[in-house]
Amino acid sequence: YQQATANLVSAKANLVKAQKDIDRYNMLLKNDAVARQTVDQAAAAYQTAQSQVAVAQAGVASAATDLSYATIRAPFTGRIGISQVKLGAQVTPGTTLLNTISADSPMGVDVVINEQDINRFYKLQKTTNDTTFRLQLPDGSVYNQPGKIYAIDRGVSDQTGTIKVRVQFPNPTDQLRDGMSCVLHVLNNDSGDRIQIPYKSITEQMGEFFVFIAKDTIAEQRKVKLGPRVQSNVVIMSGIEPGEQVITEGFQRLRDKGRITLGAPGAAGQGGAGGKQGAQGK
Template identity: 75%
Template sequence: MKNRYILFLTPIALLFAVSCGKKGKSNAELPPTPVNVAEAKTAEAIYYDEYQGTVTALNIVELRSQVSGFITGIFFKEGDVVPQGKELYEIDRRKYVAAYNQAEANLGSANANLVKAQKDIDRYNMLLQNDAVARQTVDQAQAAYLSSKGDVDVAKATVLSAKTDLSYATITAPFTGRIGISQVRLGSQVSPGTTLLNTISSEHPIGVDVVINEQDIARFYKLKQSGTDSTFKLKLSNDSAYNEPGKVLAIDRGVNNQTGTVTVRIQFPNKQDVLKDGMSCVLQVLNSESGNRLIIPYKAITEQMGEFFVFVSQDTIALQHKVKLGPRIGANVVIMSGINEGDKVITDGFQRLRDKGKITLGKPAAAGAPAGGAK
């Protein structure tokens, strides 16, 4: 019985040995994968962090009337740059001119009464010295003088008020800037403080507002103190670059306790009027880690579950390395850690590779083709 078991197991053992031998021979005979490589090099890497921004005028004013009336004059061309002090609108001046003239006349009358009251006091004081007038009469003259003096002060205030209203009837540019489309026309009736006439805004220089996280506040304070001409750049909504340097103008007084953000305003020159109030743009801020960095082609990167890897050629095998990526620069990417300068990273043909897989330098197989080529 024992001999029978031995005879039965022997063929099974022989079959197992033959099978293993064939499998090992198959693995050994797998052809190496053709790949292309590129050398990891250290080069000057200048890159920028990006923030969504909005162009904003540093000075913008809504023009509203401070007196009521009808528009009788418009003295500008819509959309033009107007100098400070230029007359823009005129409101019917007639009643304000009349009020001013009446106030001036009342002031003249009050001054005349004051002069008369002063003379009465002088006369009564002289008579009082000779006991030729009652003391009560002198006191009444003194009171009349003080009353006349008060009337003069009231008349002067009325003149000033009338003069101010008359000046409000002509609306001038508070600063040099570009004026918009008029919201009223000739003959329109305006009310004080409510009717919007127009809006004027400064254009040179101009600001760009961005919202940053509170963790970046210290960085922007440092940039405010030591920012260089290349620190800030702009990319416009059409992806064109705005080739003027900027600087930090202001950092808002506090952090929004709901969002944990703060607004920063960057100032840019705008002599050519390229930037317009309200435009959207992207603010590019020079990254402090710019400089000599290790760079490889971005196409060498593979991603697995949120982590990034490259294959490095070492003789005839490919070794997989986990890497930490920096920013992309065109077709390349900065490598912060994981490989060294001079390493030859595989850029093509790594799709079927595994760690320590065999490779050979050459034209990679086409997608879907066997690694060893067609038989």
């Protein structure tokens, strides 16, 4: 690079000399004190000097580009880890990992949600407030910065029926670190007294969800609207009233208005639907 810079300085000096020569010969030509051929030669030398300056400038730009490859610059401000190679080690472009850098702020928290909650998170993406997302750190403390949905993945996994959501949190004090495991608390806009039933009692038909309600010895099929999962239970948003008995066992071949034999959960008879469980408000 320094050699290319020196060549440019030399070319510019030659250009200055050529400029003075052509000016001097033009003055002499007005007084017929110099041959026309000498003036033409001076003009050609001046143009040659101009071309040499352009070539030298291109050489400096090329050398600067080559020199930039010797310095690795991060595409963003962040924290760099421990180097994966030592000084003098042989590396191959595109295959050798030298180091990893992670952004400090904001930080993204990736969570996986059930496909039934997709619409809920799309709504949260549009109406997020400072209390919608709260992060619980590994030491049990609650992170004091609010989060917001940064992105929802393009599609649902056909193997797990889940989709990834990235929630973004400010990190002004570097309290969050890359790879940290945390618990994300999401505000439930439909919170309040709700009914929970065992998820195993739900049947799905053409994208709709149903349960069987015990009416004495008759099973009534009821369409329900599901809320979020709570471990092995599911919240029922509508379709069941508190105190109604939900059939939880032996309903696989049961039809609406079919006769049933009631019993304790887990003790289903062979001739009909068995276990039942009361719907409880939560």
